[in-house]
Amino acid sequence: MGKQSHNPGRAPSQRQLRVGELIRRTLSDVLNRGDIHDPDLNRMSITVSEVRTSPDLKVATAYVLPLGGNFREEALDALRRNRGELRRAINKGLTLKFSPELRFVLDESFDRMDETRRLLGQDDVRRDIDEG
Incomplete structure (x- = not known):
């Protein structure tokens, strides 16, 4: 869905997509x-839906959402508090020239999907769709 890209107007390269997916999998694992040695973090179940990397692969932005939102x-x-330890864990799991700086943002696409489902479930909207 329409997440902000680091480089609007330019599609990410295959390398960016591949590295982003490797980081996503490693971070999820x-x-x-x-x-990570943080009880607050370990008691949360966090979904990492996507990781986007900058063209030089030095910045990785992880789109995350805790279970249930x-x-x-x-x-x-x-x-963010455990960024250093997470970065080291990713670096250990991957062989990259640079260890990317990690940034974390909330994945709002789940909220948009829920809102779309809610709208589609309304009687007047369903009637308009059926008539269309």
Whole structure:
């Protein structure tokens, strides 16, 4: 869905897409296993839906959402607080020339999907669709 790109007007390269997906998988694994030594972070179940990298691969932006969409700010704070340890864990799991700087943002696309489902479920909207 329409997330902001680091380089509007230019599609990400295959390399950016590949590295972003590798970082996403590694970050998801690290969070699922509870490898980070922060009880606040480990008690949360956080989905990493996508990771976008800058063209030079030095910045990786992870789109995240805690399970159920609750405690969003707490999740972001915990991720940001543990950025160094997460970066080291990713670096250990991947062989990249540079260890990318990690940035965390909330994935708002889940909210938009829920709103779309809610709108499509309304009687007048469903009637318009059926008539169209």
